[in-house]
Amino acid sequence: MADGAFGLSRELELATAPVWAKVRDHVTPLEWPAQAALIHEINQLKRERDAVILAHNYMTPEIFHGVGDYVGDSLGLAKEAARSDARVIVQAGVHFMAETSKILSPEKTVLIPDLRAGCSLAASITGADVRLIKQRYPGLPVVTYVNTTADVKAETDICCTSANAVQVVEWAAKEWGVDRVILIPDEYLARNVAAQTTVGIVAWKGRCEVHERFTAQDIEEMRAAYPGAEILAHPECPEDVLAASDFAGSTAAMIDHVTARKPKQVVMITECSMASNVAGDLPGVQFIGPCNLCPYMKRITLENIRDCLVNMQFEVTVPDEIAEPARLAVQRMVDLPPPAIPARYDLVKARHHVAVELI
Numbered sequence: 001m002a003d004g005a006f007g008l009s010r011e012l013e014l015a016t017a018p019v020w021a022k023v024r025d026h027v028t029p030l031e032w033p034a035q036a037a038l039i040h041e042i043n044q045l046k047r048e049r050d051a052v053i054l055a056h057n058y059m060t061p062e063i064f065h066g067v068g069d070y071v072g073d074s075l076g077l078a079k080e081a082a083r084s085d086a087r088v089i090v091q092a093g094v095h096f097m098a099e100t101s102k103i104l105s106p107e108k109t110v111l112i113p114d115l116r117a118g119c120s121l122a123a124s125i126t127g128a129d130v131r132l133i134k135q136r137y138p139g140l141p142v143v144t145y146v147n148t149t150a151d152v153k154a155e156t157d158i159c160c161t162s163a164n165a166v167q168v169v170e171w172a173a174k175e176w177g178v179d180r181v182i183l184i185p186d187e188y189l190a191r192n193v194a195a196q197t198t199v200g201i202v203a204w205k206g207r208c209e210v211h212e213r214f215t216a217q218d219i220e221e222m223r224a225a226y227p228g229a230e231i232l233a234h235p236e237c238p239e240d241v242l243a244a245s246d247f248a249g250s251t252a253a254m255i256d257h258v259t260a261r262k263p264k265q266v267v268m269i270t271e272c273s274m275a276s277n278v279a280g281d282l283p284g285v286q287f288i289g290p291c292n293l294c295p296y297m298k299r300i301t302l303e304n305i306r307d308c309l310v311n312m313q314f315e316v317t318v319p320d321e322i323a324e325p326a327r328l329a330v331q332r333m334v335d336l337p338p339p340a341i342p343a344r345y346d347l348v349k350a351r352h353h354v355a356v357e358l359i
């Protein structure tokens with residue numbers, strides 16, 4: 001019976017009211033009844049299927065706040081996948097993240113709601129490419145960003161994230177007794193890491209199509225339009241974007257920074273949904289553009305999450321011969337102590353660019 005707000009039943013209105021409070025600035029009253037019904041249905045299906053939903057920071061607010069059991073960056077989500085007792089993992093994110101969850105939780109069923117949720121960066125390199133790189137640079141350790149496919153991780157010595165890349169690069173150089181490491185596949189992450197360390201970097205020309213589009217001019221324009229705003233950039237952006245920003249770090253570091261400082265106005269130079277999601281938890285902070293949408297992340301919707309749980313589709317598997325070496329590379333990273341200051345890039349160093357060797 002429709003006796004609640006928005007034409008919802010009282011039960012549905014009550015069940016979804018906390019979500020509405022967080023998404024009301026991003027979802028229209030016209031859209032909400034259908035979304036509230038889907039959120040309620042998905043949360044019931046999760047119980048029936050013994051499933052948890054891992055929602056990446058770049059999911060839309062109704063997914064992030066409405067159905068995500070764990071929210072965070074790709075590595076945080078994969079670790080939650082391993083910790084969870086649930087039988088089924090639904091990855092509300094892109095395919096390489098589902099693979100990483102499967103690598104760390106081989107006994108669980110891992111589902112992704114849309115198989116087309118790929119990634120330009122992960123697609124930039126294959127395991128065969130890495131084998132050729134290793135032939136060309138024998139003796140150098142291979143450090144691979146987690147935004148890669150399982151077959152690339154299987155060729156890797158240790159994985160890294162944007163939060164710990166500097167630490168991992170320095171660890172690998174010391175462990176291998178060398179002064180250069182291979183850091184693939186994101187060219188800009190490699191350049192930004194190179195500015196933070198004395199270890200030489202051999203890089204690959206992979207790009208995240210969301211972050212590579214930001215320019216230093218975007219920052220200049222934002223500064224002119226919003227003089228008091230704090231500008232935060234992700235290290236997958238070009239070096240001059242980082243150099244022009246007030247803070248640079250991984251998605252988790254950006255969230256920590258804004259949560260701790262609560263500036264009046266913030267510009268997040270990253271995927272659009274991230275600012276919308278953080279805004280739900282920080283009502284006093286105004287988030288301003290520019291932002292770019294990731295078309296792969298946006299493949300995931302409430303509708304296909306519901307279908308995924310109803311039909312138990314689409315299962316993501318990784319063959320044992322790939323999963324085992326890939327797990328070792330991920331586990332080596334997980335076993336390193338957390339960095340002293342997680343994910344923050346030193347902007348003074350970021351302004352002194354260092355040449356990298358581009359393969």
Ligand code: SF4
Nearest residue numbers: 119120208209210294
């Ligand atoms: S934001 Fe960039 S790195 Fe992340 S999934 Fe999209 S294309 Fe890939």
